[in-house]
Every structure is written in C-alpha cells, then in structure tokens.
Amino acid sequence: MTLTADTLLAGPRGRRLCLEVLRLAPDGPEARDAAWAVSWAAQALDENPGTVVAIAGDASSFTEPEVSPAEAAAALARVAIPELTDALLFTALSLAVDHAAYWQPPSGEDVLAATEDLQPVLERVAAAVAGAPGTSWWGSGVERDTQAMVRWENSPASMEAPEELSARWRSEQVEEEVSFARQIDDVRLSGSWWSTPAFALPRSTRVRGTAGPVGLTLVEDSWGWTSARVRPLAAPDGEVIEIDGPEAWAALCRRHPFPVTASRRNVWGRTTGREGMWMQPDWAAVAGEAAGVHLSVSGYLATAGRVVGLGDLGASTVAGWGPDETFWFSPVEQSAPEQEWVRDGDTWNRV
Structure with a gap:
C-alpha cells in the first residue's frame, strides 16, 4: 500500500x-x-x-x-x-x-x-x-538484505524449530479459547490482546544505516530496555506475505480464520468499543504456505488497533506487532556476528 x-x-x-x-x-x-x-x-x-x-x-x-x-x-x-x-x-x-x-x-x-x-x-x-x-520506505515490503533480530537485555533466543513453535501456538490457542469460554460472561476478565504469530519465532526488522534495526525503537508499549543484542539475519527463501493494510489483513483472516472471541472479547472490546465475534489468522496454517509475514509501516499505521470487518466471520484487528516487523516461519541463518547495543536517553548506540 x-x-x-x-x-x-x-x-x-x-x-x-x-x-x-x-x-x-x-x-x-x-x-x-x-x-x-x-x-x-x-x-x-x-x-x-x-x-x-x-x-x-x-x-x-x-x-x-x-x-x-x-x-x-x-x-x-x-x-x-x-x-x-x-x-x-x-x-x-x-x-x-x-x-x-x-x-x-x-x-x-x-x-x-x-x-x-x-x-x-x-x-x-x-x-x-x-x-x-x-x-518513502514506509510502504515498502520486506527488505531481505538488511534484516536483524533484536534480543532484549540478553534474553535467550529460542532453540526450537519454527515449525514446532507454530504447531504449539495453535494447540495453546485452542486451550486458551476453551479456558476463557468457561468464563465468557465475566466482563471484568482480561486476556491475551495480541494477534501475532508465536512470539518465540524469529522476527526481524530492516537495518537503517548506523541507527541499527528499526526494531530497537519501534516497539509498542516498550518496557524501557536499555541494552539489546542485535543479530543480523540472512532471510530465508520463499514467499513473504505482505500486510500492507486492512484489506490484506482481512484476506488473511478469511483464508485462515481462527476464532478468538472468548479470549479477546473484553480486551479488544475495550480498545475498539465493538462487541461481537473476533477472528485472527491461524498462524499454523499460514506457516504452511509462506516463509514469513511482514507488516509494513504504512500497513501498521492504517491497520493497528482498527476494527477490520470480516463480514459473517465478525472482525479482527492488528495488535502487538511492530512496524516493519517480519515473523519467520522458516529457519533463519545468522549472517554476521551478533552486536551489543545500549540506549543513551532516546538513542541506541552500538558498543
């Protein structure tokens, strides 16, 4: 878009x-x-x-x-x-x-x-x-040649295969829906609020010059981290699904619908004012057709937090993503030595 x-x-x-x-x-x-x-x-x-x-x-x-x-x-x-x-x-x-x-x-x-x-x-x-x-770059697709993953405060990277992570994501989501469905009438109950693939999957953003990957700064509701490890990645071959706006998100939800009404009805209801059925993509199914999924900056600005109508399937929203973030469903390789970065005020600098 x-x-x-x-x-x-x-x-x-x-x-x-x-x-x-x-x-x-x-x-x-x-x-x-x-x-x-x-x-x-x-x-x-x-x-x-x-x-x-x-x-x-x-x-x-x-x-x-x-x-x-x-x-x-x-x-x-x-x-x-x-x-x-x-x-x-x-x-x-x-x-x-x-x-x-x-x-x-x-x-x-x-x-x-x-x-x-x-x-x-x-x-x-x-x-x-x-x-x-x-x-000018906000509407562009994934930039495969300059991808890097950020690990906050020396948090360990997952050693599981992406295929295993996606499969476990689906089983955990089903369990969560069943659990929340038992308490569906409790309007005070909070729940999961994100609509991303499994958090433990490798995910990366583009690197912009000496400022490092944009994922160091473009973080929703950041926790005030002051140090990070940056790992340059070689993007895997294969299709990357582009989410460049609400139409692309809606198409993905319709192609691989996963109901999340029980777990999201209260949190997404509070932030959007909408009541009804909620869906998000079945990321385990999406993983079977693509190497990754990328949210462009313009796609983020137009879609994040917005009610995306899905007709008879209800609605969905993009939540928990960072602009220009790509989740990888295929294994990724490190392309250069890992770097240490620290934050000084609002600026990140490579050590």
Missing part, C-alpha cells in the same frame, strides 16, 4: 502520528498554547484520566480547564508544520507506536485525534507526511 494522507487518517496509530508531528513543533507561543489545549481536551476524553496533583498552593481552589476538541483543533491549526526531517518523522512514529495499548480504552489523545474537529488539522499534516522523502 502506498502511503497517502487517507492511509494515515484511517487508523488510530496514523492519526496519533500526525498529532505527534505537531506536538514536536519548535517551542513558541503557538506550540505552547496547543500543547496546553491538547492536554486538557484529551484529559476530558480519557476514561482513565488520572489525578491532578498540586505541588504547592491551595489545591482546593484549582478548577480543571474545560477545553473542547474544537478549541484544541483551533489551537493546533495555528501551529506551523515543523520541518519534516527524517529524525523528526522517526520520533513521531516511535511515539505513536509506544503509546499503543490494546487491553484498555483508547487514551484521551487517541480519542481526540479521532474527533471530527481535528480532521481538517490532521489532514494537512497527513498530506505533508505522505509526501516527505523520509517516509
């Missing part, structure tokens, strides 16, 4: 990226006013807004400002789109990814970004982002 303004505005993560671009504008009166307006407008829309704490003074006299989405939109409209450097775009992308959470209601910022009031403001940002040189 080619990255377009419509692509960005179609999905929750794409809209959040556009909002983050404006929030990264250089400091100034307009940027400060917009930051203030967005903060309070989002606070009012958040189902879990938290508590305002007064550090000094009389807290009892404080009244939270009431800022409407229309007022926040007006403040954002006065902010000039910042220079869309590669660094700024990647920072906005990483922020949009890090704030993804599919086991709870959407954040106030995500709700705000989906309002009609903000659409004209985000449209101009989306058009600029889609036309920026730094996003």
Whole structure:
C-alpha cells in the first residue's frame, strides 16, 4: 500500500502520528498554547484520566480547564508544520507506536485525534507526511538484505524449530479459547490482546544505516530496555506475505480464520468499543504456505488497533506487532556476528 494522507487518517496509530508531528513543533507561543489545549481536551476524553496533583498552593481552589476538541483543533491549526526531517518523522512514529495499548480504552489523545474537529488539522499534516522523502520506505515490503533480530537485555533466543513453535501456538490457542469460554460472561476478565504469530519465532526488522534495526525503537508499549543484542539475519527463501493494510489483513483472516472471541472479547472490546465475534489468522496454517509475514509501516499505521470487518466471520484487528516487523516461519541463518547495543536517553548506540 502506498502511503497517502487517507492511509494515515484511517487508523488510530496514523492519526496519533500526525498529532505527534505537531506536538514536536519548535517551542513558541503557538506550540505552547496547543500543547496546553491538547492536554486538557484529551484529559476530558480519557476514561482513565488520572489525578491532578498540586505541588504547592491551595489545591482546593484549582478548577480543571474545560477545553473542547474544537478549541484544541483551533489551537493546533495555528501551529506551523515543523520541518519534516527524517529524525523528526522517526520520533513521531516511535511515539505513536509506544503509546499503543490494546487491553484498555483508547487514551484521551487517541480519542481526540479521532474527533471530527481535528480532521481538517490532521489532514494537512497527513498530506505533508505522505509526501516527505523520509517516509518513502514506509510502504515498502520486506527488505531481505538488511534484516536483524533484536534480543532484549540478553534474553535467550529460542532453540526450537519454527515449525514446532507454530504447531504449539495453535494447540495453546485452542486451550486458551476453551479456558476463557468457561468464563465468557465475566466482563471484568482480561486476556491475551495480541494477534501475532508465536512470539518465540524469529522476527526481524530492516537495518537503517548506523541507527541499527528499526526494531530497537519501534516497539509498542516498550518496557524501557536499555541494552539489546542485535543479530543480523540472512532471510530465508520463499514467499513473504505482505500486510500492507486492512484489506490484506482481512484476506488473511478469511483464508485462515481462527476464532478468538472468548479470549479477546473484553480486551479488544475495550480498545475498539465493538462487541461481537473476533477472528485472527491461524498462524499454523499460514506457516504452511509462506516463509514469513511482514507488516509494513504504512500497513501498521492504517491497520493497528482498527476494527477490520470480516463480514459473517465478525472482525479482527492488528495488535502487538511492530512496524516493519517480519515473523519467520522458516529457519533463519545468522549472517554476521551478533552486536551489543545500549540506549543513551532516546538513542541506541552500538558498543
């Protein structure tokens, strides 16, 4: 899927990226006013807004400002789109990814970004982002020649064959569905929220210059890791299924449907507001027809966290993936010595 303004505005993560671009504008009166307006407008829309704490003074006299989405939109409209450097775009992308959470209601910022009031403001940002040189690779397929796998904090790599991992994934998913089905009426019950293949499968992202693999930074709800081992991979031969948008995801779910209503109904219901049947791909079946499956950046921005309709099969969503991530169903070979990387602030550096 080619990255377009419509692509960005179609999905929750794409809209959040556009909002983050404006929030990264250089400091100034307009940027400060917009930051203030967005903060309070989002606070009012958040189902879990938290508590305002007064550090000094009389807290009892404080009244939270009431800022409407229309007022926040007006403040954002006065902010000039910042220079869309590669660094700024990647920072906005990483922020949009890090704030993804599919086991709870959407954040106030995500709700705000989906309002009609903000659409004209985000449209101009989306058009600029889609036309920026730094996003030219966001719609591309898997880049086989520069793949690398990330292992956080020296976590061990799985020694099982990918075929065994996929087969066990299916049996564990069946057991999980049966278990949750016994408690189907408990609306408080949480559950698995991801829709990925088996986590222990080899998975990788492309390497971009000296910054290393994008998988070091583009991590949903990251745990604040400060060290990682990076293993360059030789991508296996064979077809790689491309998920470049909701249509591709829907086609995969229809071709290999796996029901997950019992385990996902509460978590995906909270994050999307939808009730009904849920499906995801049967990854064990998908593994029988391809060497891997790749989620492009534009596919992620348009699809992650979005309700993807499947007709009589219900609906699905992409959750738990990273942009540009490939899960490999075939064995992979290490192509170069493993590297140690450490994080200094927001920057990863090779040791």
